[in-house]
Amino acid sequence: MQRSRDGPAEAPMLQLDHRLLRTLLLALAIxxxxxxxxxxxxxxxxxxxxxxxxxxxxxxxxxxxxxxxxPEGDMEVLGLRxxxxxxxADARIVVTIGTQAAKAVGARMPAVPVxxxxxPRDAFDLIQYGPHAxxxxxxxxxxxxxxxxxxxxxxxxxxxNLALLASPASNDLARRLAAVARxxxxxxxxxxxxxADEIYPALERLLxxxxxxxxxxxxxLFNSYTIQNVLLTSYxxxxxxVGFSPAYVRAGALLALYSTPAxxxxxAADAVRRVLAGGGLPPPQSPREFEVATNPNVARSLSIGLDxxxxxxxxxxxxxxxPEVKP
Numbered sequence: 151m152q153r154s155r156d157g158p159a160e161a162p163m164l165q166l167d168h169r170l171l172r173t174l175l176l177a178l179a180i181x182x183x184x185x186x187x188x189x190x191x192x193x194x195x196x197x198x199x200x201x202x203x204x205x206x207x208x209x210x211x212x213x214x215x216x217x218x219x220x221p222e223g224d225m226e227v228l229g230l231r232x233x234x235x236x237x238x239a240d241a242r243i244v245v246t247i248g249t250q251a252a253k254a255v256g257a258r259m260p261a262v263p264v265x266x267x268x269x270p271r272d273a274f275d276l277i278q279y280g281p282h283a284x285x286x287x288x289x290x291x292x293x294x295x296x297x298x299x300x301x302x303x304x305x306x307x308x309x310x311n312l313a314l315l316a317s318p319a320s321n322d323l324a325r326r327l328a329a330v331a332r333x334x335x336x337x338x339x340x341x342x343x344x345x346a347d348e349i350y351p352a353l354e355r356l357l358x359x360x361x362x363x364x365x366x367x368x369x370x371l372f373n374s375y376t377i378q379n380v381l382l383t384s385y386x387x388x389x390x391x392v393g394f395s396p397a398y399v400r401a402g403a404l405l406a407l408y409s410t411p412a413x414x415x416x417x418a419a420d421a422v423r424r425v426l427a428g429g430g431l432p433p434p435q436s437p438r439e440f441e442v443a444t445n446p447n448v449a450r451s452l453s454i455g456l457d458x459x460x461x462x463x464x465x466x467x468x469x470x471x472x473p474e475v476k477p
Contacts, residue, residue: 194225194422195241197233199250204411208247208268211415212422219423230254238262243425245418249273256286263431265289267418268411270367272319274434287431289417292323292367292394293407294436299330300469301407301442302392305462306362306454312338313361313389315352320368327364346370350383357387365393365403377401388452399443404454405462409437442466 196212198205209227216225228237230251238244238260245265246252252266256277266274266288274288302309312331316324321342328338341356343349349371357363363384365372372380372393381402384391390404399406417438421431442463449456 193241194220194426195238195244196225196227196247197230197244197251197255198227198247199230199254200248201229204268205247207411208415208418211412212245212418215416215419216422219426233258235260243422245422252277252288261285263287263425265418265421265425265431267414271434271436272323272368284430287421288434289414289421290434290436291409291414292436293409293440295323295326295330297436297440297466297470298327298364298407299334299336300466301405301462302331302336302362302364303334304465304469305405305442305444305456306390309336309362310360311362312336313356313363314338314340314366315349315356315363315371316340316342316366317368317370318344319370320366323366323368327366343371346376349376350379353380353383357384357389361387361389363389363391365391365398367394385448385452390448390452390454396441396443399445402448403445404448404452404456405442405444405459407440407442407466409440413437413439413441438472440466 194216196209198209200206201209213222213225226237226241233254235258238255238258239262241260241262243263243265244255244260245267246255246269248268249270252269252273255264255266261282262285264286266277266286268291269288270292271288271290274290277286302312312328314324314327321340324340324342328340331338339356339361341352343352353363363380365380377398378401381391385402391398391402393399393403393406393408395406395408414437417435425431440463442459444456444459444462446456448454
């Protein structure tokens with residue numbers, strides 16, 4: 151009799167346990183799906199056309215800067231051949247390194263935030279954005295105009311005319327530089343050309359009077375094929391060249407103002423964290439951090455009194471109200 155009484159009493163309990171188990175399994179399945187989506191949606195996709203030089207330095211520095219917030223498995227690095235809409239759509243944010251990668255991603259017009267790095271301002275203006283321009287931003291490769299003119303005022307206070315060589319791709323930048331220079335009582339002359347064949351006749355005209363030649367980030371004018379002849383021409387006219395990378399200084403430029411891949415990457419990491427935290431992309435911006443390189447040998451050859459790179463950079467940061475940033 152006891153066994154028969156216990157039997158019926160156990161059946162509702164078993165049914166209750168089964169219902170509870172089914173509910174728990176369903177909840178776990180929903181949680182797994184949601185967590186899977188959240189994990190997939192939190193990915194950072196980095197697109198680069200090169201795995202060497204400044205591109206690789208930027209990638210490594212970006213990984214390092216994001217390491218405390220983004221697990222290694224939550225960042226995917228793609229080359230141009232690996233791009234497809236599904237991969238980009240699965241990301242929370244896409245970061246491109248270099249102009250080629252920016253153009254390739256821009257052509258696909260992903261519906262997720264895209265941050266372009268190591269890209270000139272002029273190239274950014276030519277990229278396709280799709281219907282949502284607010285989803286696209288950039289950290290430009292070129293320095294802000296006011297910073298470049300301030301560099302000349304600090305490093306070469308007794309300088310003569312500012313000489314600018316421009317092609318159609320850099321004409322707007324040259325005009326902005328000339329306008330700011332003239333605001334600060336620095337005469338500026340622009341020589342416009344259409345093709346690389348016109349570079350040297352234009353330089354002869356541009357440097358006929360004493361001047362400082364400011365190189366623009368324009369690959370038509372300043373590249374590995376033209377730089378030696380540009381340097382020789384400017385040196386013959388005793389016109390110091392101011393470049394936009396330390397490579398120019400090593401080649402014979404007097405000084406250069408530039409941002410390192412690590413500096414660009416730190417700024418990019420700030421934007422990525424902002425998006426992952428639920429915010430929007432910052433507006434397109436110039437590099438926040440920068441360095442100055444000088445060539446004392448060229449300074450002596452041209453009889454130019456030039457301060458050290460560290461002191462010039464410190465004065466420039468002080469003028470901008472920026473603290474000294476340690477790498």
